[in-house]
Amino acid sequence: MRNDLLIVEDLLLLLLDDETGTPAAAGTLPYTLGGAVLAELALLGRVETGDPSALNGPRIIAVGDGPLPDPVLQAAYDRIAEKTQRVQPLLLAIGGDLWKTLTDRLIERGLIRREKKRVLGLFPMTRLPAADTRHEAALRDEIRAVLVEDKTPDPRTAAVTALLSASGALPALRPTLAWSAKVYKRAKEIENGNWGAEAVNAAVVRTAAAIAVSTAVVAVTVTTTTT
Template identity: 35%
Template sequence: MNGLTLADELVLLAYDDAGTNRLGRPHLDYGLAGAVLLELTLAGRVEVVEGRLAVVDPTPVGHPVLDEALARVGAEGKRRRPKDWVGRLSRQLSDRVLAGLVEAGVLRRESDRVLGLFPRTRYPSSIGGEPAPETEARRRMHAAVVADGPVDARTAALIALSRSVGLDRKLFPDLPKDRVKARLAEITAGDWASAATRKAIEETQAAVLTAITAAVIATT
């Protein structure tokens, strides 16, 4: 598989220029799990059938994170709902995605201690400014929000993921809030892709929101 995945793009959007996660956990973890499921859907490997995730093509896509997830779903004895897989796939997923971006030279890993005591790891851009893939992702999303009509499936999926983790509020600060809210709802529910893809996005978005809500309630 060539190019960055939806999970890669979501990480880049979630981390600020200093290399700090603006979303925190568990928001990013669950969002990345949802990104993996949607990537496999867009690749034609999985579908949501009667509310449960099913492998329709077990052929590897050529990306270690995606192929491992595909194999896990395929090896499961029974079909499970997207929300079950969001929880299962989220464990240590952000570390793997970040490691891949470091290996690709998009980010770099920096470790230090706050006040000389508390360990901290950051992932700033390897070029000292916004990485080119992040700039491109922002451009696609901004163009989709200010325009009317259908949106390509990958951009719509990224917008749906950003919305489910609450990142959308940080991505369009210069646009009217009412316009952004209405357009995002239109995009995520629009007739821009196959019925199977739309269904997967709806189910995955709901699964991510459910997982985040449950985690927040548990911590409070």
């Protein structure tokens, strides 16, 4: 698999329909994308969580020094460093403007393409179909191994799986998983932070998992209040 993509880019690739480029779980997409950026910052040891029981979720605290390896991560970190915030408003603040940035980056990497056409010859429409599905297929295989075969995930795969589950988009993955009570339970375990990643820094993983859990809570809240 490619290792030059962010967790949030992997997540968006999986959410985009390969034929149309329409994202699954579109109603909560900004929160899910924001959660993916925060989870990656956590895995890099650059954010911590505090006061988890408070309204609007835990506070996200910037820690560490030095530049980050990607401008998307750096922009999010700078926002947190400027003002400590609760996770719920921070998810939207970070993820709300990411759609164009991320789709442009995926186009530049040759993973999706932009098609512009007119419906009925009148109405302009833009589609973002897949261009190269090899990386996405490898991601799906990893997630399937974790959920169906009980493979212990690495932290990145755990984060992507947790956020997919949190967004409600796992059943929309193509090709579909062999959905069952066992798979559903396994997905919820990972969503709730049971990543089984003893080989890496436990505190870092706990922070990333806490962010995934908070993202799930926000996604459920947003879905409930808009239906």
